[in-house]
Amino acid sequence: MTRLLIKQAHLLVHDNELKLQDVLISEGKIVEIADEITTPATRTIEAQGALLTPGLVDVHVHFREPGFAYKETVATGSQAAARGGFTTVLAMPNLDPVPATPAAFTQIKANNEANGRVHIYQYAAISEGLTSADVSDMETLAADGAIAFTNDGKGVQTAATMLTAMQAAAKVKRPLVAHVEDESLVNGGVMNLGKRSKELGLPGIDPLSESSQLARDLVIAKATGVHYHVAHISTKESVDLVRFAKSQGVQVTAEVSPHHLLLDETDITGDNAYFKMNPPLRTPTDRQAVIAGLLDGTIDMVATDHAPHSLAEKQRSFIGAAFGITGIETSFQLMYTHFVKSGIATLEQLLQWMVVQPRVAFNLPGQSELTVGAPADLALFDIAHAHTITADEFLSKGVNTPFIGATVYGQTVLTLVNGQVAYEA
Ligand SMILES: [Zn+2]
Structure with a gap:
């Protein structure tokens, strides 16, 4: 032995x-x-x-395989996760093929199991291509092991599709995870619409694209009783909406990324696409609001939104570069340094955000304590x-x-x- x-x-x-x-x-x-x-x-x-500590849990990673193995693979992504101290991750479905059908889902799940260095749970898509109005067969996908449903990378653009999706997810008792973004307010933006975008002369994404769709979703979530989870929350209005929804008994959880906690648009030094992500870095007021939301429990957890890209896709102007930053190898260090060591939060709180709450919200097996x-x-x-x-x-x-x-x-x-x-x- x-x-x-x-x-x-x-x-x-x-x-x-x-x-x-x-x-x-x-x-x-x-x-x-x-x-x-x-x-x-x-x-x-x-x-x-x-x-x-117990192994960390990240409910939001992009491992890019199949379809985009030049950016990341299950092998490299999960090695990176292990290097970040993570033992469990939830992998996003913006892949090619998209796991919106049982056939694609089971193939992707098998690849995760064969090549993953850590426990990988796979999201299934809400709809084919992340854009269709036809909601996927959630009953079969849940039976096949889908941990939850999301179209991360794209917002669900119509209330009717979201209503059908939430009803289906509620029926199979899986969370519905939303990347909230109303495309009619994006305006070709590459960063947050505001003072800094004007200074840099870059097109801005209206922050209302996030909060207006979130407000819609919270109302539908309340009507359906689904467990609704907000991915990468980034604006003050969004935090206020989630706080209110929780007070009204809506079954809502939310995650925030280390970069939205630690950076804002004033940190964008120039036309440097390493600061380009979606949602974009917001204002200092928004940053203070997500910190306050995390500290008071409105935001339940920290998730990295680990989004690796090739150098060619990032070493170019804000306009034309890919959205997203790599994050799974730096998140614990950044959070420990800037929240625990600096005295803003306790280690116990950090482990709540990076181990306990992700496990509770997604009903993951395993344990959150060293016993x-x-x-x-x-x-x-x-x-x-x-x-x-x-x-x-x-x-x-x-x-x-x-x-x-x-x-x-x-x-x-x-x-x-x-x-x-x-x-x-
Ligand atoms: Zn997203």
């Missing part, structure tokens, strides 16, 4: 207290946690006070030493991120999935 022993790791025990512990892993599970474990092990890892008997899906982070993010360290094929050059704490030392090493520094 192989046994892995992690010596002297800091574990979060209670009331945000860290305690040095030894953790013994065998047969894919945690079998002992104690001040000192002397049981002989096949391998011993000296954690030297690094932080041991004896739990599956050994774990991550070990060096929180003592500063690190500067560089483009050449990524395991993702995508290096498109404005956080290159940032100094952070919390580099991943080790990630275990079912007790097996998925990443080791």
Whole structure:
């Protein structure tokens, strides 16, 4: 029997207290946690006070396969996830083919299982091509293992389609995840419509494109009783709408990305497409609102929207470059550094946002706590030493991120999935 022993790791025990512990892993599970474990092990890892947490969960990643393997594959995306400390991810369906049919879905799911280094749950699409008015066969897709339904990358443009989709998702008890964007208010924009877009002379996306469609969806969600999840929330109006909807008993959850928490349009240094994403970086007021929403529980979780692209697609002007940034290898470090180390939030809160709430909202198997008997899906982070993010360290094929050059704490030392090493520094 192989046994892995992690010596002297800091574990979060209670009331945000860290305690040095030894953790013994065998047969894919945690079998002992104690001040000192002397049981002989096949391998011993000296954690030297690094932080041991349950593996992180990201409900919003783009692994690009099939269809766009030049941007990312399931293999590279999941290696990047493991390097970020993630052991479970939910993969978006803007692929080719789109998993809107059971045949495409089961093929994509099988590829995830064959090539994934971490647990990958696959979203199915709300509709064919992410644009059709015909809602997919959710009953069969749910039976085939679809974790939830979304047309991420595109907003659902008509209320009638959204109503049918929410009714179908409610029936099969799966969340309906929305990328909210009314295309009639996009106006060919490449960044947020406002002061900065005018200064840079770039076309702007009206922020009402997000909040107006969200308002519509929340009303339909209330009428259908579906669990409605808002992807990458980014404006103050959206946060206010979700807060109100929660107060009215709407079953709504929301995620925010690290970049919308840490950057705003004033950080856009010039015509640099590494700052181009959808939704775009908003105003400082919006940024403060998403932070406040996360801290008061209106926003439930942090999700990366990991969106790798090729260099050719990003190293060009804002106009013409692809939307999206790579994020799964930097999110924990950025969040730890700017929220926990800076004192805005506690480590316990961060783990709520990056482990517990994603698991609860999407009803994922596994455990969110380090306890004896739990599956050994774990991550070990060096929180003592500063690190500067560089483009050449990524395991993702995508290096498109404005956080290159940032100094952070919390580099991943080790990630275990079912007790097996998925990443080791
Ligand atoms: Zn999206």
